Amino acid sequence: xxxxxxxxQTFLLRDDVVAIARELIGMLLIxxxxxxxxxxxxxxxxxxxxxxxxxxxxxxxxxxxxxxxLYRAGGTxxxxxxxxxxxxxxxxxxxxxxxxxxxxxxILPVNEKAxxxxxxxxFEAWKGIANGPGKLTKKLGxxxxxxxxxxxxDAIWLYKFPExxxxxxxxxxxxxxxxxxxxxxxPYRFYARQYKPxxx
DNA sequence: ACACCGATTATCT
DNA sequence: GATAATCGGTGTA
Numbered sequence: 437x438x439x440x441x442x443x444x445q446t447f448l449l450r451d452d453v454v455a456i457a458r459e460l461i462g463m464l465l466i467x468x469x470x471x472x473x474x475x476x477x478x479x480x481x482x483x484x485x486x487x488x489x490x491x492x493x494x495x496x497x498x499x500x501x502x503x504x505x506l507y508r509a510g511g512t513x514x515x516x517x518x519x520x521x522x523x524x525x526x527x528x529x530x531x532x533x534x535x536x537x538x539x540x541x542x543i544l545p546v547n548e549k550a551x552x553x554x555x556x557x558x559f560e561a562w563k564g565i566a567n568g569p570g571k572l573t574k575k576l577g578x579x580x581x582x583x584x585x586x587x588x589x590d591a592i593w594l595y596k597f598p599e600x601x602x603x604x605x606x607x608x609x610x611x612x613x614x615x616x617x618x619x620x621x622x623p624y625r626f627y628a629r630q631y632k633p634x635x636x
Numbered sequence: 637a638c639a640c641c642g643a644t645t646a647t648c649t
Numbered sequence: 650g651a652t653a654a655t656c657g658g659t660g661t662a
Contacts, residue, residue, distance in 0.1 A: 482643070484643075491643070492643090493643080500658080500659070501658080501659095502657095502658060502659085516643090516657095516658085517656080517657055517658080518642060518643065518644060518657095519641090519642055519644050519645085519654085519655065519656080519657095520642085520654090520655045520656025520657055520658090521644070521645080521654080521655055521656070521657095522644050522645075524643060524644085526643085539643055541643085568644070568645070569643070569644075570644050570645065571644090571645080610643070611643075611644090612642085612643055612644070613643060615641090615642080615643095616643095634644095634645085
């Protein structure tokens with residue numbers, strides 16, 4: 437595998453959050469906690485399209501302490517606690533005040549050879565797959581304190597493989613959003629065919 | 637102050 | 650496939 441490069445975050449400022457969710461498949465997520473580096477290849481995502489999306493925390497323009505992070509500029513990290521137990525990791529997209537976000541739902545492990553050189557000494561590998569939004573944050577050590585931080589600054593980085601050849605990507609409806617009425621059927625979820633999601 | 641609920645997961649059958 | 654566990658966020662008052 438060729439050396440990954442830090443992503444140019446301007447693609448996160450675009451308006452088409454669903455397209456961005458699809459493009460994030462195959463990118464490399466790196467998390468550093470106190471001299472420990474963990475990483476994974478993004479394999480499953482979901483788009484949340486802001487004020488018009490009944491499944492979004494920001495539906496109807498709702499602004500609370502929690503959702504304030506969603507209104508920041510693309511590239512902001514949105515972490516929230518779900519069911520009082522699981523931290524869920526999102527990447528905010530679009531311009532400031534437009535609360536779009538992509539939920540990262542699954543990652544695959546990555547070989548040390550594919551880790552950027554500057555992280556390799558502190559890299560710790562893990563096995564299996566993290567096929568669930570709560571599982572991957574636990575694997576990578578993403579916590580509530582990461583909420584509202586910026587990607588590519590000091591804790592969470594997004595890289596891409598320049599010669600990555602897109603695998604077949606499955607498009608389907610989102611998981612666990614029955615409360616969203618007809619919006620629960622929107623095809624806003626993506627996953628790589630070779631990866632096995634927990635829920636089909 | 638208090639009741640309800642959830643962008644889930646593990647553990648059953 | 651069905652269901653219990655679990656607790657901070659949120660709305661209502």
